[in-house]
């Protein structure tokens with residue numbers, strides 16, 4: 001029985017010329033969910049504990065529309081989402097990123113430079129995907145990652161100056177999960193693609209020829225009318241009668257989601273951007289802003305074989321809703337459990353004792369508070385009234401200091417998911433009140449809703465150097481709601497430390 005009303009409010013029609021008409025859009029729940037393949041390292045150096053990968057960013061034609069023409073994409077190794085990198089904490093990792101994209105985008109016309117950001121990692125600034133530290137077509141760069149943080153759902157995606165939205169929308173986005181002893185010791189669902197299920201949600205606009213239409217409505221936002229999960233339109237997933245850990249990532253350019261199950265049953269939130277929460281929390285719905293990650297456990301043992309449970313999008317203010325953007329995917333219960341391993345949710349998850357885990361920080365630990373205002377001004381997306389300037393750091397944070405950052409959204413009709421590179425933070429409060437129940441874990445993106453003020457606390461380290469902060473609505477980020485801060489006042493330009501090199 002459907003406990004949640006299927007409300008199809010405020011539906012509009014996309015009016016873009018050449019777009020695939022509503023009557024030809026894929027029908028929900030006709031294709032099976034797929035799981036992004038795991039990346040294979042070229043080599044594992046077990047003495048030095050370093051794993052080497054090589055990846056090629058390239059264009060490809062792939063079948064996304066089940067009965068339609070193929071779609072021209074950009075992808076890491078030519079697939080989207082790209083290959084999932086899975087690494088153990090304590091091993092380091094080198095990823096060679098080769099840019100074999102066309103020199104200019106065949107229908108958007110920009111130069112296809114890229115920069116690869118491992119979102120949520122404390123990488124050194126020269127390997128962090130600094131927006132101006134670009135790899136041109138015909139160049140490569142070796143990114144070195146420490147993998148020294150608590151296990152977490154990282155993701156790597158494009159971050160090139162002024163073209164992040166296009167490159168990511170074309171497909172340059174993928175998962176990178178890290179794993180540690182804490183995770184291994186917890187009896188939660190595990191096994192990539194078996195009981196631990198990555199769910200990368202994106203919206204797209206398709207043209208009649210099958211290609212993606214990039215239309216950001218004059219640098220406002222991009223709202224697609226097709227929902228993809230792991231690159232498939234509105235898929236279904238067969239599940240057993242047991243618990244699953246669903247690991248959500250919103251990799252959309254501008255669309256936020258408000259997720260719920262149509263059975264009305266709860267999600268048990270266990271994980272956040274920065275890893276496991278101190279304790280699990282039950283909620284019946286949660287907002288998933290762009291770049292946010294939540295790990296939730298759903299118990300399909302509540303259902304009988306044959307039941308179908310739809311993952312719904314209840315919608316958010318100031319997103320455009322289209323015909324089927326109120327549904328995401330469907331779970332079909334097909335059998336009893338074939339394994340009882342990792343089938344519980346312990347009361348305590350993460351002792352949060354790491355020096356850079358923010359969950360034990362208190363307001364009194366902070367050396368100072370900084371205030372940041374996010375606002376649309378004179379047609380530009382601004383932070384404290386200014387736009388991106390690679391030469392101007394807007395904060396010099398002493399190394400390893402604890403600070404409170406107050407993030408204020410003063411542009412009424414927009415929400416801004418604000419991302420800080422380098423650090424994990426704890427949300428202290430939202431408009432002076434407590435954070436949402438599902439937000440009580442380590443985060444690197446704060447959903448700052450219309451007219452909201454969110455205060456976060458973090459310890460700025462372990463590395464030194466310049467890092468970016470920006471809105472993760474990629475259209476806002478590109479035009480130019482982005483700034484940077486310098487930890488330890490290094491003054492060094494990350495683009496100059498280890499620049500990309502020409503291919504031999």
Ligand code: C2O
Nearest residue numbers: 117119291419468
């Ligand atoms: Cu996921 Cu600076 O971005």
Ligand code: CU
Nearest residue numbers: 416471473476
């Ligand atoms: Cu924004």
